[in-house]
Amino acid sequence: MAREVIDLISSSPPPPSESPPLFVDGEVPSGQRTESCVSQSHGVDLECLSDEFDTTIDIDELISLPSFHKSCYANPTDNTTSKNQLNHISIETADATRQRVIQETITDIHSDDFDITSENDEPRIYEPTSNGNKRRRVSEWVKPKEPPTLENSDPFCSSQKETPSGGAQHKKSLSGNGPVEILSSPERSPTARSKSGLPLTTIKNPRTTSYMTSFQSSPDPFKSPIPQNIPCSNLPPSHAPSHVESSNPFASSPEQKRSKETAPKAARFPDIEIVSSAPSPPRFTSNIASRQDWDPISSSAPEIGSHTLSESRKQKATAEVTISVDSDSSVHGFESESDEDELPDINELISKPRKRSSLHRSYSDNFASKSRSKASKPTKSSVDRTRDRETKAAATAAEKARKQRERELDKAAKARDRERAAALAEVNKIRTDKKISTPEMLVDLSASLNPTTRTQVEPLLKALDVEFSTWESPVDNVVKWRRKVTSRFNEDLGHWEPVPRRIENEKHVAVIILADEFVQLALSGGLDDHVSKMTEHFPNHQLIYLIEGLHVWMRKNRNTRNRQFVSGVRVQEGAAPSSSRRRNAPAEYVSEETIEDALLQLQVMHDALIHHTTIPLETSQWIIVLTQHISTIPYRKQKDLATMNAAFCMESGQVRSGDNPKDTYIRMLQEISRVTAPVAYGIAAEFGTVSELVNGLESGGANCLEAVRKSANKDGVMSDRTVGQALSKRLHKVFTGRDESSTDV
Amino acid sequence: MDGDECANPQLLAWVKEWLDVARERNSKGFTTYKHAYDSLKACPITFQHPAELQQLKGFGPKLCERLTDLLKKHCQETGAPMPEHPQARKAAQNKARGTSESAGQEGSKQAKTRKKKSYVPTFRSGAYAIVVGLSSQSADATLGLTKAELIELAQPHCDASFTAPSDPTKFYTAWNSVKTLLQKELVYERGRPLRRYALTDEGWEVVQRIKETPHWQAENPQQPPLAEPEIGPGVLPAVELDQTTTSEYQNVISDDPNFLENGAFPSFTPITLEPGTFSVQLLLDVREVRAKTDRDYMKEELAKQGVTPIMRSLELGDAQWIAKCNDASMLARHGAEGDEVVLDWIVERKRLDDLIGSIKDGRFHEQKFRLKRSGVKKVVYIIEDISMDSGTLTKYEEAVQSAIASTQVVNEYFVKRTTKMDETIRYLARMTAMLKRTYERKPLRVIPTRALTANNYMSLIEHLREKEPSQGYYVTYPAFASMASKSEMLTLRDIFLKMLMTTKGVTGERALEIQKRWKTPYNFVKAFEGCGPGEQGQKRKRELVSNEMANLIGRKKITKPLSLRIAEVWGDV
Known part of the structure; x- marks a missing residue:
């Protein structure tokens, strides 16, 4: 789980998180998208989308965003895409005021996040409320490169076209993170709250949900076959959100869904009042309002008011809550905590909606800050923010800004801490796996290396992400290794620490020798010279001799001997000498003994490792294999050292683990010598758990298991045989013994 | 050959047909066809004639024949010319080249002379050994030799075993070549129920000529064949049997945990064994057997190679070398027990199938772990090939490769691959000779057992190796065995x-x-x-x-x- 945390925090902007629930989520929306896309007969984008969903899901980045990003990048002119997620929600909800309110909340949240995302995002964020969004979004999404056509097709927003185009410049900067987080935040708050210390997971949920909603909504105007959308739009306000829930894979039981749904709604009610001032043309107004934030000319009072209000509220809330939230999220991995645990809490939340709303904001902020630190453009956003506020309400804004700055400072410090923790976690990743450690290697191939081998090795190394170089080796055909060292093991603290990257030589060096060359060396006695040349140039290195084709050579050699023998026999017979063969002078037979002794000499006297290969391809493969394994050496060595003071091999797979607590208990018993499966099951039938067993043994004495019957099978049928005195005593010693060094067990 | 990705679409289609039929019928041949299909599909080479397919994995003569028939039919139907059989083509090419080289007559002469050439058994093959073995009888003895007698005489002349198949999955031995000899009429057999073998006149001629070759003379210096020293199964080599049980060594080493815990090493005066007072010997685990029915094979074969192993149930590994004192009480007088000193080398032998099995169930790691804890400096892993199902082999090829590589570079053990047990035995024999040469020249320094504890052993050894890398320090066998058995004892x-x-x-x-x-x-x-x-x-x-x-x-x-x-x-x- 530590891993996931690391990923989250790690510096790369879209950190892939591997939490299983997410995948489920991701898949649902992708499927839906597919449908809508298909209706447009556009398959290309879909593939990408679905791909993204299946493989890696960014927690911080919107789940839906990857696709949008793509399209955006591909075509900077269409800015709507980024918005889209928001838009659909608004569209759906348009029918019901309350839903609209929800939208607003969302927008608010967006504003909150402005600092996080670049200013360009702001306009877009507000735009979502426009009626045309839904359509546009769908179309753009499908065909990002042809925005105009798409817009035209959009019945709702002919007037809105300009807006997207105007915003287009900003497209590039498009920060998916901002909107995403915002979206998720309203939904998230309830869930997050309910969850104990697993904010991240929760966050994922809401986002996914919101996206899904959007997807569902998008087909709506076209009367696409997706049933969920229709009910949503028709539903009374209170029920409106339910469709979101339905799409949420996490809410497995209807009850949970209910509770979740209600909770967020309640939270949003305060916002509703503000927004409701212009409910009749909901989309339009809201749209304008949103635009105003960035467009000073066309400002509408109600919108602003709502904005500021919500903002300030948010801010306060965040300020209060941030710390606790932060600590929570940073300390605990979000990984495997199950949603079920958290669900019951949601019900409680419903009763106190207010608090929750603040909470959720803090969450969004929290995440925003995180994403910001990743994006590494915090200053810009903060500047934006301040300016924004000044136009609205100077006093409040100033106050806010101050708080904001404080918070940011706070956050920056925290972010630094997190970065440090992430770096630490990064270098402590398990690198005994060669796949992970291999890219650390640098392979130096001697310039004299056989070109065949070289051409084969290079692509193989590239495939493994291993750098290589050519060097003028003092001895022919030498391959040596270097490592990019980024961590150092701290013996005292028992973990790896990041160190500035440096290149270190590995202590292995391989030399490739062809069979013929080797035989020559063996015959001429030049082998010793060769070895001493190697050790002279590579002192304290482990020599690896890769001998190519010696087996074939041996076979040929044997054939030579036989040919000589046969011809020797035939000569006496009077047959024509076989020297008339078209071959040149027959090879001289070399005694196998000489070769074998040379090999042994290399092994025994010179302590070299020898490996035989048959053809250049195998040699190249072997270079790769060696590279991979050499890369794991420091980590393996360290691991061996760590487990050295246990008297048994701790490699994975040495001790079999159980599937559930009961099974684990039974396997645990079997780790005691002479405890067989029947005995273990028999004891487990008598004492169901470890603590019962310990207490039983404590009170019952050494012989209390003596009469326990062994089981005949796993179903609990007992046989006539009993555990016996000796074993009972042994178990007693194990479970009540307090001397760890006792060997009497 | 249109744009299909397979180079031989027509042939592939036929194989596919077979495959489909086999699948429908649930026939056992399915896998065979599947292998053939896969390998043909993957093959980028375009073949002219189905007979060429034999070079592919999964194709044998029968499948090729069937394909040839199909192709023939196909050619008849379509009127296309049937491609020439590769051998015929080759012959034609040879001929063409022969004439072009203006050495045509030589080429044809060669073909003729080859036919005339008499059969000569391959050097040191089964047939060769049988012929040589039979020649040890006097020419006028008509009775002949029984199979058992003949094997006894012939074995020293042969690299392969007459009694044990080259690997346990096969059933033929070097003896099978007697059939060739009978067919070539170099040997005749007679007698019921016990067959006896003797050389024919032709056989005698061949033997005479064989004995004239430098090769034979090099193998059998100077002495007449009859006088050749033979070690037959009847005369068992004197093998020292030392069936000590593990318990004997159980408590040679103290395991008092408090003994020198402070990290200071005990000061001791090493016992020095001068060259000439000891000899290097091979210890072989009694459990190292060729097969259940052939337990003594290794021991006997080693004895034939001039290395008499001491058989013992080893705590660790399958073979190791010790220095055995000529004076049995020598060590005892200096405060060590027994008369054997463990040298740096230990061998773990694994047949390829065992290796795969042990990788799968984790024993491989466990064994390496125990070897590591033994403190032995040089570990040799002998991996013995065995003919295995090619499917299984490909499946685990990577795992095996990985295991070998990590054993080499991570554990720094030497990995020796051999093709069969005989090669392993030869390797052990040669190794013994090499170690004899190495160790018997210089004095051995032995750590008195009382300086050792289960806790300080590893670090002490490490320490001494660091301090005096050129000087070896050794422990007695009882101490070593005790340590090895202790390492299995769990607290x-x-x-x-x-x-x-x-x-x-x-x-x-x-x-x-x-x-x-x-x-x-x-x-x-x-x-x-x-x-x-x-x-x-x-x-x-x-x-x-x-x-x-x-x-x-x-x-x-x-x-x-x-x-x-x-x-x-x-x-x-």
């Missing part, structure tokens, strides 16, 4: 570690960390009980381990879910 701590590791997610490193905090199972259970009852207690139990170990990072970190899993097992949550 309560080890059992607790194992018990902890039965929970999924508790790795060795985490288990060690847990054990650092709660020493024994009892302490651990009591710690959970100490969390108290009720909701609060449950919560405390759930977080007991993770809270206690919150400061750890990386591999040692214990997450909440894992903590919960542990609590479920140990704390009844």
Whole structure:
């Protein structure tokens, strides 16, 4: 789980998180998208989308965003895409005021996040409320490169076209993170709250949900076959959100869904009042309002008011809550905590909606800050923010800004801490796996290396992400290794620490020798010279001799001997000498003994490792294999050292683990010598758990298991045989013994 | 050959047909066809004639023949010319080249002379050995030799075994070549029920000529064949049998944990064995057998190679070398026991199928672990090939490769691959000779056993190696055996570690960390009980381990879910 945390925090902007629930989520929306896309007969984008969903899901980045990003990048002119997620929600909800309110909340949240995302995002964020969004979004999404056509097709927003185009410049900067987080935040708050210390997971949920909603909504105007959308739009306000829930894979039981749904709604009610001032043309107004934030000319009072209000509220809330939230999220991995645990809490939340709303904001902020630190453009956003506020309400804004700055400072410090923790976690990743450690290697191939081998090795190394170089080796055909060292093991603290990257030589060096060359060396006695040349140039290195084709050579050699023998026999017979063969002078037979002794000499006297290969391809493969394994050496060595003071091999797979607590208990018993499966099951039938067993043994004495019957099978049928005195005593010693060094067990 | 990705679409289609039929009928031939289909599909070479397919994996003569028939039919139907058989083509090419080289007459002469050439058995093959073996009888003895007698005489002249198949999955031995000899009429057999073999006149001629060759003379210097010293199965080589049980060495080494815990090494005066007072010998594990029915094969074969192994049940490894004192009481007088000193080398022999098996079930790691703990400096892994199902072999090829490479570079063990047991035996024999040469020249320094404890052994050895890398320090065999058997002895701590590791997610490193905090199972259970009852207690139990170990990072970190899993097992949550 530590891993996931690391990923989250790690510096790369879209950190892939591997939490299983997410995948489920991701898949649902992708499927839906597919449908809508298909209706447009556009398959290309879909593939990408679905791909993204299946493989890696960014927690911080919107789940839906990857696709949008793509399209955006591909075509900077269409800015709507980024918005889209928001838009659909608004569209759906348009029918019901309350839903609209929800939208607003969302927008608010967006504003909150402005600092996080670049200013360009702001306009877009507000735009979502426009009626045309839904359509546009769908179309753009499908065909990002042809925005105009798409817009035209959009019945709702002919007037809105300009807006997207105007915003287009900003497209590039498009920060998916901002909107995403915002979206998720309203939904998230309830869930997050309910969850104990697993904010991240929760966050994922809401986002996914919101996206899904959007997807569902998008087909709506076209009367696409997706049933969920229709009910949503028709539903009374209170029920409106339910469709979101339905799409949420996490809410497995209807009850949970209910509770979740209600909770967020309640939270949003305060916002509703503000927004409701212009409910009749909901989309339009809201749209304008949103635009105003960035467009000073066309400002509408109600919108602003709502904005500021919500903002300030948010801010306060965040300020209060941030710390606790932060600590929570940073300390605990979000990984495997199950949603079920958290669900019951949601019900409680419903009763106190207010608090929750603040909470959720803090969450969004929290995440925003995180994403910001990743994006590494915090200053810009903060500047934006301040300016924004000044136009609205100077006093409040100033106050806010101050708080904001404080918070940011706070956050920056925290972010630094997190970065440090992430770096630490990064270098402590398990690198005994060669796949992970291999890219650390640098392979130096001697310039004299056989070109065949070289051409084969290079692509193989590239495939493994291993750098290589050519060097003028003092001895022919030498391959040596270097490592990019980024961590150092701290013996005292028992973990790896990041160190500035440096290149270190590995202590292995391989030399490739062809069979013929080797035989020559063996015959001429030049082998010793060769070895001493190697050790002279590579002192304290482990020599690896890769001998190519010696087996074939041996076979040929044997054939030579036989040919000589046969011809020797035939000569006496009077047959024509076989020297008339078209071959040149027959090879001289070399005694196998000489070769074998040379090999042994290399092994025994010179302590070299020898490996035989048959053809250049195998040699190249072997270079790769060696590279991979050499890369794991420091980590393996360290691991061996760590487990050295246990008297048994701790490699994975040495001790079999159980599937559930009961099974684990039974396997645990079997780790005691002479405890067989029947005995273990028999004891487990008598004492169901470890603590019962310990207490039983404590009170019952050494012989209390003596009469326990062994089981005949796993179903609990007992046989006539009993555990016996000796074993009972042994178990007693194990479970009540307090001397760890006792060997009497 | 249109744009299909396969180079031989027509042939492939036929194979596919067979494959489909086999699949429909659920025939056992399905796998065969599948192999053939896959390999043909993958092959980028375009073949002219189905007979060429034999070079592919999964194609044998029969499949090629059937394909040839199909192709013939196909050619007749379409009127296309039937491609020439590759051999015929080759012959034609040869001919063409012969004439073009204006050495045409030589080429044709060659073909003729080849026909005339008499049969000569391959040097040191079964047939060769049988002929030579039979020649040890006098020419006028008409009775002939029985199979058993003949094998006894012939074996020294042959590289392959007459009695044991080259590997346990095969059934033929070098003896099978007698059929060729009978067919070529170099040997005749007669007699019922016990067949006897003798050379024909032709056979005698061949033998005479064989004996004139330098090769034969080199193999059999000077002496007349009859006088050749033979070690037959009747005369068992004198093998020292030393069936000591492990318990004998069990307590040679003290295991007092407090003995020199402070890290200071005991000062001792090494016992020095001067060259000439000892000899290097091979110890072979009694369990190293060729087959259940052929337990002594290795021992006998080694004896034939001039190395008489001491058979013993070894604590570790399958073979190792010791220096045995000529004076049995020599070591005892200086405060060590026994008369054997363990040298640096130990051998672990693995047949390829065993290797794969042990990789699969984790024994491979375990064995390397034990070898490592033994403190032996040089470990040799002999990996003996065995003919295996090619499918299985390809499946595990990567695992085997990986295992070999990691054994070499990570464990720094020497890996020797041999093709069959005979090669292993030859290697051991040669190695023994080499070690004899190496060790018997210089004095051996032996650490008195009383300076050793189970705890300081490894570090002491390391320390001495570092201090005087050129000087070897050795321990006596009893001390070594005791150490090796001790390493298998588990303390309560080890059992607790194992018990902890039965929970999924508790790795060795985490288990060690847990054990650092709660020493024994009892302490651990009591710690959970100490969390108290009720909701609060449950919560405390759930977080007991993770809270206690919150400061750890990386591999040692214990997450909440894992903590919960542990609590479920140990704390009844």
